[in-house]
Amino acid sequence: MSTSPVNRLRRLAVPLLALTALLLPTVPVPASAAPAATSAECAPPAAPNVPGARVLSVTAQAKPAGVIESPWFPPIAYPALCEIKVTLTHPGVNDNVLVAAWLPRAGWNGRFQGVGGGGYSMGNFDFGLAMALRDGYAAATTNGGVGDDGLSPASWALGPDGKVNEELLTNFSSRSLHDMAVVGKAVTAAHYGRPAGYAYWNGCSTGGRQGLMNAQRYPGDYDGILAAAPAISMPRFLVADLWGQVVMRQEKVLPTNCEFEAFQQAAIKACDTLDGVADGVLEQPLRCRYDPAALIGQKIQCEGKEITISRATAEVVRKIWAGHPSWSALPKSAPFSVVADTQPGPSGKRVGVPNPIADNWVRYFVEENPDFTLDTVTYRDFNRIAAKSPAKLDRFIGTDNPDLSAFRRAGGKMITWHGWTDPIIFAQGTTDYRDRVEHRMGGAARVDDFYRVFLAPGVDHCGGGTGPAPVDPLGALTKWVEQGKAPETLPAATQSPTGTPITRNLCRYPQTSHYDGKGDPNQATSYHCTR
Incomplete structure (x- = not known):
């Protein structure tokens, strides 16, 4: 039975992350500057200093290892953790923002991950955090004070006067992203006794837009940003x-x-x-x-x-x-x-x-x-x-500023991938943005030094469809940030309706993949990238 369009949209609002990481298990690249650590304690740290906000409470709770079930994706098994919740408010706004961090009790890989949202949800408090924890990350996400209904902003979009609640829209579009990075990295450092060696953003759809906003407005928050199928230019x-x-x-x-x-x-x-x-x-x-x-x-x-x-x-x-x-x-x-x-x-x-x-x-x-x-x-x-x-x-939320010079100066790296059959956020928005960044910042070669785009033919929104989707784009990003290995292609995979494995190497935009005419058309080795 086919999934209804409404259920497909609900699916997007639940996982809220770069969902293609589920296609195959990811293998995080070890952070040489941050060996594995353990922590038997799970105590609330001191309230972090969050510029422009006042912390209302900090709580901590030890949680056992578990499994997150989903009706659409394979279950995610995650290890024992310490959950730290920080609530804060912005003076004069009368908001109540939750930031939740999941910190592995053992096997921390030395990295911090900001977890993106989907639809009208700013973050993912279970599925996305579990995925990050599974791979050894300390991770955080936030509700931005706007709740977690991915399909409707009815509870917060309009103020008592019936006009757009500009403060909460500002939280949703930008402000709470920086608050979450500040809080998440602070509680991670307090919990382990040292800061994370690297910080990464991981998101798709709204989470992809959030990644671009981080690069545009808060360029020092993350060393690497994975911004998949980004909701650039939402008003359009x-x-x-x-x-x-x-x-x-x-x-x-x-x-x-x-x-x-x-x-x-x-x-x-x-x-x-x-x-x-x-x-x-x-x-x-x-x-x-x-x-x-x-x-x-x-x-x-x-x-x-x-x-x-x-x-x-x-x-x-x-x-x-x-x-x-x-x-x-x-x-x-x-x-x-x-x-x-x-x-x-x-x-x-x-x-x-x-x-x-x-x-x-x-x-x-x-x-x-x-x-x-x-x-x-x-x-x-x-x-x-x-x-x-x-x-x-x-x-408020255009998120299409092509000036990424501050992000480049900060040493950040960013990868965007986008499915060519995305029926919600058309991939042309991503290619147009990349083209405008090139025009603003000195051409393709200079932009490729820190920002690369990969298009996935036959792939729908954040995954699915008939084409091969990226297997481990976050792993490619960590290699670029930590080892200087810029990705020329992104390995991708899927299966035919009969179960035949299909692989491709997604080409770096503006190159496209072309069949060599004689090899197995199901194997990546039978294709080459060309302009």
Whole structure:
């Protein structure tokens, strides 16, 4: 049974980390300056000094080894730990922020890891911390004072006056990230009697955006940043995620999800061999020029019935693939199931189901109206919303400043990887940002010295899909930071539907992978990177 789009979004809001670390076990690179340590004590340290904030409480609790279960991912076994919780507030804000740190009782690798969030959740208090602890890290995450509902900011987005709560939005976008780094590193040092040798950020989606914000605004907080599928330019891409819903409503055509899948698969089939091999994965989906009109008149089986693809449905697909001028469009290799989901309504008539994260962004932050609905939004209304969102909110959470000179001066290294079939945060936002960083900071060679981007063909949001996803991007980052070994490629892996192992080496942007024409197309050694 396929996972519904809403459950897929919920999945994103739960793990809240660079999820592809789950594909294969990670093997952390030993930190030579920080040998393993043990600690039998679990006592609350003195309240850390957090600039701009007042610490309200510090507690500590010893916890035994355990296993974190998830309905979507393999279980995570973690060792015994000391959990330290710090609550703080920012004077004049009236907020209550929790920072939680998990510190391994034995086998600490000498490193600290900041754990990123997803959706409207700033952090991950179980799954993400368990993953970091499993690999020997001392780790911390925070709720930023905004709770942990990944799909909706309803509990905090608007103040008593019905306007955007700018202080809590500031917590969510930036301020609480620095507080968490300060607190997490301080309690780690107090617990082990010495500071961590290296500090790393690890996040995907919102966590990827947080990684970029760390590099842009707090360049000294982390030695290495893994910012996967980053939610760059939230005020733009979240509105763009609603374009398909507006198109369907305005054209009064709501195709079934299997009709949309027919167009996606037809495009993949038509463009599959552009990269030299027919494997169901588009290496460069933006090169695909498939015309949806080619499917008009085709008959497909859909929900137990035979459906003939209509001209009106093909036109809706054309408009969705064309996108809105305010942002990049859904790649033709990506599923429609987030941006153009439809379901049978109460009366049996199909209704559009918007991406809840995007819908709530417009509802609460742009329109400041909890009762707002897309049902009456015209193309003209959508133009207004698309312009209003960044004009109003970029200053808080745009996270697209291309000036990373302070991060470079601090000696930081950053890796971003992004799936080319990501149906929520289109990968073009990442490539556009990298291009602008190059323009600002002296070209590709200079930027490659500290910031590298890798695209994963066929991979969905933070993992999944048909293509190979990175096996251990955090391990590649630690080697770069601690051993000076900059990654030329990222090893990636998946399995075919029949269980055949498939490997690739994801190429450093702007290079792409090309089949050599004679080797095993399932093996990375049969491909080379080329411009």
